[in-house]
Amino acid sequence: MASVEIRDVYKSFGATEILHGVGIDIVDGEFVTLVGPSGCGKSTLLRMIAGLESISGGEIAIGGRVVNRVAPKERDIAMVFQNYALYPHMTVAENMAFSLKLKNAPKAEIDTRVGRAAEILGLVPLLSRYPRQLSGGQRQRVAMGRAIVRDPQVFLFDEPLSNLDAKLRVAMRAEIKELHQRLKTTTVYVTHDQIEAMTMADKIVVMHDGIVEQIGKPLELYDNPDNLFVASFIGSPAMNLLKGVAAGNGAPAFEGSGGISIPLPPGTSAARGASVVLGIRPEHLRLADEGFPVEIVVIEPTGSELQIIGRTPGGEEVVANFRERHSFEPGQTIRLAADLRLIHLFNAETGKRI
Amino acid sequence: MASTTASTKGTSSRLAGLTESRGWLSAWFMLPAAALLLVFLTYPLGLGVWLGFTDARIGRPGIFIGLENYEYLWDDSVFWLSVFNTLLYTTVASILKFVLGLWLALILNENLPLKSFFRAIVLLPWVVPTVLSAIAFWWIFDSQFSIISWALIEMGIIDQRINFLGDPTNARASVIAANVWRGIPFVAITLLAGLQTIPQSLYEAATLDGAGRWQLFRYVTLPLLTPIIAITMTFSVLFTFTDFQLIYVLTRGGPVNATHLMATLSFQRGISGGQLGEGAAIAVAMIPFLLSAILFSYFGLQRRKWQQGGGD
Numbered sequence: 001m002a003s004v005e006i007r008d009v010y011k012s013f014g015a016t017e018i019l020h021g022v023g024i025d026i027v028d029g030e031f032v033t034l035v036g037p038s039g040c041g042k043s044t045l046l047r048m049i050a051g052l053e054s055i056s057g058g059e060i061a062i063g064g065r066v067v068n069r070v071a072p073k074e075r076d077i078a079m080v081f082q083n084y085a086l087y088p089h090m091t092v093a094e095n096m097a098f099s100l101k102l103k104n105a106p107k108a109e110i111d112t113r114v115g116r117a118a119e120i121l122g123l124v125p126l127l128s129r130y131p132r133q134l135s136g137g138q139r140q141r142v143a144m145g146r147a148i149v150r151d152p153q154v155f156l157f158d159e160p161l162s163n164l165d166a167k168l169r170v171a172m173r174a175e176i177k178e179l180h181q182r183l184k185t186t187t188v189y190v191t192h193d194q195i196e197a198m199t200m201a202d203k204i205v206v207m208h209d210g211i212v213e214q215i216g217k218p219l220e221l222y223d224n225p226d227n228l229f230v231a232s233f234i235g236s237p238a239m240n241l242l243k244g245v246a247a248g249n250g251a252p253a254f255e256g257s258g259g260i261s262i263p264l265p266p267g268t269s270a271a272r273g274a275s276v277v278l279g280i281r282p283e284h285l286r287l288a289d290e291g292f293p294v295e296i297v298v299i300e301p302t303g304s305e306l307q308i309i310g311r312t313p314g315g316e317e318v319v320a321n322f323r324e325r326h327s328f329e330p331g332q333t334i335r336l337a338a339d340l341r342l343i344h345l346f347n348a349e350t351g352k353r354i
Numbered sequence: 355m356a357s358t359t360a361s362t363k364g365t366s367s368r369l370a371g372l373t374e375s376r377g378w379l380s381a382w383f384m385l386p387a388a389a390l391l392l393v394f395l396t397y398p399l400g401l402g403v404w405l406g407f408t409d410a411r412i413g414r415p416g417i418f419i420g421l422e423n424y425e426y427l428w429d430d431s432v433f434w435l436s437v438f439n440t441l442l443y444t445t446v447a448s449i450l451k452f453v454l455g456l457w458l459a460l461i462l463n464e465n466l467p468l469k470s471f472f473r474a475i476v477l478l479p480w481v482v483p484t485v486l487s488a489i490a491f492w493w494i495f496d497s498q499f500s501i502i503s504w505a506l507i508e509m510g511i512i513d514q515r516i517n518f519l520g521d522p523t524n525a526r527a528s529v530i531a532a533n534v535w536r537g538i539p540f541v542a543i544t545l546l547a548g549l550q551t552i553p554q555s556l557y558e559a560a561t562l563d564g565a566g567r568w569q570l571f572r573y574v575t576l577p578l579l580t581p582i583i584a585i586t587m588t589f590s591v592l593f594t595f596t597d598f599q600l601i602y603v604l605t606r607g608g609p610v611n612a613t614h615l616m617a618t619l620s621f622q623r624g625i626s627g628g629q630l631g632e633g634a635a636i637a638v639a640m641i642p643f644l645l646s647a648i649l650f651s652y653f654g655l656q657r658r659k660w661q662q663g664g665g666d
Contacts, residue, residue: 050562054562073562073566080558081558082555083553083555085555085559087556087573088578089577089578098573100565103564146563150563
């Protein structure tokens with residue numbers, strides 16, 4: 001087990017720069033997810049930690065040792081690939097034993113370590129099968145087994161659940177998290193799915209266009225997004241974002257399109273007349289007579305919640321979630337308001353939190 | 355369900371049932387293909403086998419003489435020499451083609467500059483008509499004007515021209531060299547296609563597992579390429595075993611039958627010599643060899659357990 005330090009790392013493919021100076025500190029034993037939309041550079045960064053991509057600038061250190069010039073096999077890391085990358089001509093046991101076999105480990109040791117990993121993952125009855133004879137979830141587990149057997153310093157996961165169906169994904173999510181709690185190996189996990197990131201990580205790194213947007217604990221990111229990107233990316237359904245200006249005589253207020261006005265927390269630092277974006281999470285909206293009007297477009301009852309999608313007079317989309325049941329009708333206009341403490345305000349030009 | 359419709363009473367409905375039956379309909383659809391196979395494959399093959407049991411000559415339909423042709427060949431040293439030559443030619447040429455072809459495929463699979471250009475160049479020997487390349491080789495191996503002899507003499511390595519096609523050993527080596535040159539592209543390009551089906555992530559996984567370059571080849575490339583190798587080499591062996599054009603242009607089987615293959619001997623006896631029956635018998639004698647090569651690759655190499663899917 002080891003810490004991983006990523007210091008001001010750059011990556012270019014030819015003239016195209018993919019990563020523009022990324023810095024992340026990963027503490028020993030931590031579970032960190034790199035999350036972001038496709039093309040944000042998260043997989044490239046993971047592959048750079050693994051040594052499968054060269055580092056164009058900056059440093060990566062594993063366990064205090066700078067590994068920029070260290071060959072992948074010398075880095076003592078194990079990686080689980082998106083397509084599992086199981087050797088099709090080897091049985092489950094041979095797949096898991098491969099790295100030990102290359103190290104010329106004694107047969108008895110190989111057998112015990114493979115046996116133990118197989119037991120942890122429930123693979124014992126499948127040891128003599130070939131990958132082709134396994135289901136997606138089983139293959140996923142073999143790929144993890146291959147990583148566990150090596151007892152590496154760091155586990156790297158590259159979108160390991162994206163080839164599984166929704167139900168299995170949820171199950172494997174819990175399984176990976178449990179595995180981490182049990183083994184306490186430093187883990188870097190790449191995903192584009194913010195739910196996966198939220199549910200599994202000790203720490204989330206939100207990446208976008210080759211830079212780090214924000215690093216923090218899952219709920220920190222959820223409650224205090226640094227900028228508009230994080231605000232819109234973390235959370236499902238996404239945060240409602242309304243464009244407008246800061247205004248108000250006396251008590252500060254937000255004035256949006258279509259003449260809506262929403263009071264802002266007192267002491268907000270937004271300058272009068274500045275263009276701002278107001279963010280409210282769907283579950284923080286409640287029915288209130290003093291609120292702003294929203295015309296209901298779609299009603300989606302899920303049983304535990306009632307979700308409505310509506311439009312403000314200015315035509316902006318608003319999503320609201322209610323724990324209690326209401327008998328709304330499409331076309332009906334309701335008035336919504338939010339607790340002042342739960343309102344987020346962003347600078348419309350820079351996207352930064354105010 | 356077709357049979358239930360067919361079981362309803364009346365001839366008209368039975369006819370309707372028949373035309374609706376899947377089996378009946380598919381038989382009709384298969385008829386053209388079956389006819390082509392029968393006329394152009396089964397008939398010539400059957401005729402060849404039949405001729406082998408007759409004493410047919412050109413211009414005279416023969417009569418059935420049983421195994422007489424084969425009995426004659428059994429005691430014919432030239433026939434046995436041609437069998438030996440064919441086996442030698444096939445074995446040596448196939449091994450060389452495999453080794454060099456695989457090596458070339460591995461090189462072409464790397465990220466070279468001008469990759470597609472080199473891949474196109476490799477195909478050239480395969481694209482040129484055999485007879486044309488055979489004539490070029492005939493020139494290269496000429497006892498007077500050979501460019502190889504000339505170059506070696508100029509470099510001071512030898513002082514006498516090499517008698518490429520006049521000496522039995524040299525002649526055998528020369529025709530094998532020409533065959534290898536011609537056969538490499540097929541092996542290289544097919545294996546290259548096979549190499550490209552191996553997912554990059556397997557190499558990456560093996561690299562992280564600690565494999566070096568040789569181990570990557572030994573544990574990832576080679577096992578995953580085996581099915582393609584089996585098919586490619588089966589075809590290569592069949593092509594080489596039945597080779598005719600190259601030998602016919604270069605040596606016509608000489609010197610002193612040292613390069614006579616079964617195919618060239620069959621042609622010489624059957625067509626040039628007019629002994630159709632005997633020529634056919636030699637050709638038929640090739641069938642067991644070819645069949646065993648096919649069966650060997652089919653059962654021995656092609657389908658591995660790990661390739662078989664499902665079966666939970």
